[in-house]
Amino acid sequence: MPAYTVPVPRYWRRIGTYYRLEASRCRNCGRVYYPPRMRCVCGCKDMEKIRLLGGKFQLIDFTVLHSVSEDFEKQKPIFVGIVEESSTNVRIITQIVDVADVSDLEKSREVEPVFRVVKRDGNVGIICYGTKFRPKIVG
Amino acid sequence: MRKVYVLSYSLMTAGRHYDKGLRELAGKVLLDALERSGSYDVDMIVLASALSDVVEEQLLASSIVCEYLSLENVPNIRVELGDASSGAALRYAYELVRTGAVDKVAVICADKIADLVSTRANKVLSYLCDSTYESYLGVTQAAQAALMTRAYMRRFDYRYEDIAMWSVKMHEHAQNNPHAAMRRKISVKDIMSSEVVSDPIRLFDTAVPLDGASCIVLSSEPGREFKIVLEYSSTACCNASLCMRPEIDRLYTLERFRDLASKFSPTLFELCDKFSIFGILGLEALGLSERGKAPRAIAEGMFDPGSKVVVNASGGLKCMGYTVGACGGYLTCCLIMELLQDKLNVGEHSVGLVCDVAGIDRASNVLIFRRES
Numbered sequence: 001m002p003a004y005t006v007p008v009p010r011y012w013r014r015i016g017t018y019y020r021l022e023a024s025r026c027r028n029c030g031r032v033y034y035p036p037r038m039r040c041v042c043g044c045k046d047m048e049k050i051r052l053l054g055g056k057f058q059l060i061d062f063t064v065l066h067s068v069s070e071d072f073e074k075q076k077p078i079f080v081g082i083v084e085e086s087s088t089n090v091r092i093i094t095q096i097v098d099v100a101d102v103s104d105l106e107k108s109r110e111v112e113p114v115f116r117v118v119k120r121d122g123n124v125g126i127i128c129y130g131t132k133f134r135p136k137i138v139g
Numbered sequence: 140m141r142k143v144y145v146l147s148y149s150l151m152t153a154g155r156h157y158d159k160g161l162r163e164l165a166g167k168v169l170l171d172a173l174e175r176s177g178s179y180d181v182d183m184i185v186l187a188s189a190l191s192d193v194v195e196e197q198l199l200a201s202s203i204v205c206e207y208l209s210l211e212n213v214p215n216i217r218v219e220l221g222d223a224s225s226g227a228a229l230r231y232a233y234e235l236v237r238t239g240a241v242d243k244v245a246v247i248c249a250d251k252i253a254d255l256v257s258t259r260a261n262k263v264l265s266y267l268c269d270s271t272y273e274s275y276l277g278v279t280q281a282a283q284a285a286l287m288t289r290a291y292m293r294r295f296d297y298r299y300e301d302i303a304m305w306s307v308k309m310h311e312h313a314q315n316n317p318h319a320a321m322r323r324k325i326s327v328k329d330i331m332s333s334e335v336v337s338d339p340i341r342l343f344d345t346a347v348p349l350d351g352a353s354c355i356v357l358s359s360e361p362g363r364e365f366k367i368v369l370e371y372s373s374t375a376c377c378n379a380s381l382c383m384r385p386e387i388d389r390l391y392t393l394e395r396f397r398d399l400a401s402k403f404s405p406t407l408f409e410l411c412d413k414f415s416i417f418g419i420l421g422l423e424a425l426g427l428s429e430r431g432k433a434p435r436a437i438a439e440g441m442f443d444p445g446s447k448v449v450v451n452a453s454g455g456l457k458c459m460g461y462t463v464g465a466c467g468g469y470l471t472c473c474l475i476m477e478l479l480q481d482k483l484n485v486g487e488h489s490v491g492l493v494c495d496v497a498g499i500d501r502a503s504n505v506l507i508f509r510r511e512s
């Protein structure tokens with residue numbers, strides 16, 4: 001029996017958040033959460049689903065991670081950053097890609113979401129995708 | 140409510156114990172601690188282990204440990220709160236004794252991680268982050284600690300060398316600790332020339348994942364050899380992702396315990412320092428140093444053995460090893476040794492505080508011990 005580690009339903013039920021950055025917004029106070037929450041800190045349970053994908057994102061900070069976990073060994077080093085969506089102020093800790101040079105990243109604080117392979121689950125498991133961010137290409 | 144006494148304790152030096160599984164590690168320290176307590180009778184066993192299911196593929200691990208020691212009818216439970224499992228288990232045991240539910244509880248703090256190759260260990264440790272949204276994209280605890288370090292350095296205009304002084308100090312302290320896994324002195328230059336884990340954090344500036352076990356027996360009656368009271372125990376939580384906190388370079392959970400310093404006046408501290416930034420922020424969160432000034436205070440030796448307030452005389456997790464769910468047990472045993480001046484002589488102190496931190500400040504447990512004459 002070949003080994004695979006990602007159960008398909010676990011991946012499938014997250015497709016909305018992984019692909020479209022679906023977040024939850026409180027209908028009472030307007031707070032937005034990513035990952036989505038069932039209940040707001042204000043106590044309201046009336047949450048609506050919104051998409052962050054089309055938003056404008058800024059890089060807050062980043063680190064270059066060399067000591068990666070086993071799923072990311074072929075991608076190392078990876079850039080891990082905190083990005084902020086400007087209209088909702090939601091911050092996401094995520095992977096930054098397409099960084100030719102670290103100094104480019106420091107200059108280019110505006111980033112944009114990109115759809116990428118996250119990991120391959122062995123030879124027989126599924127290929128997992130998700131949203132990563134890259135320095136915004138101007139022009 | 141009853142007083143809760145430390146009846147006995149035992150610990151084994153953390154290391155790569157390839158010849159021992161969880162049951163052997165946990166069994167050894169439990170047996171030693173029960174022998175030192177004067178009796179094998181115990182009302183309850185609490186096992187603090189974060190990884191027994193992930194690494195050993197063992198649920199009901201506490202029962203397996205009891206079976207190994209032929210404690211066939213002793214009730215047992217496993218407590219898991221990530222790398223603050225030990226503090227949580229001790230708090231649970233403290234409440235059991237204090238409320239009169241039981242008279243004598245043995246808390247075993249044990250975990251195995253060294254069986255795993257480093258990339259697998261990194262993955263397992265990334266479960267301390269949000270597995271669905273953070274680890275999924277490769278985010279690890281080290282990456283988040285690096286972001287905290289960068290934010291702190293930028294805010295207070297420090298160089299990484301200033302932060303790394305924590306590790307240098309820990310290695311100095313560890314020379315007197317027979318239970319430190321790493322006792323060799325290191326310099327800032329050594330740290331700066333070690334490999335980068337996550338920029339700016341370097342290998343010599345992190346606590347190395349190791350196997351380890353310790354045991355603390357709590358009782359409603361004091362032992363014959365010494366009188367140490369577990370006077371206070373509590374847990375604080377911050378159930379939000381690092382990036383959604385107002386300032387990422389603060390330990391919000393520990394800040395809630397700041398008043399304890401004036402209430403109990405501890406002069407001995409054992410703080411969680413899985414990364415140097417945790418030690419530095421811990422000092423500031425508990426009010427031992429002003430915000431932004433801890434690196435200078437550390438460099439000046441304000442918390443060295445012999446000072447009025449001594450912090451991590453054991454060498455901390457940096458030198459004793461990062462034993463995941465067992466970390467708090469090591470810090471606790473060393474604090475008890477310091478209070479008793481048993482192998483770890485740091486001067487006359489009567490009150491000490493231990494804290495462990497789960498993940499990236501998701502929870503922290505604080506325990507305050509007092510030596511009675």
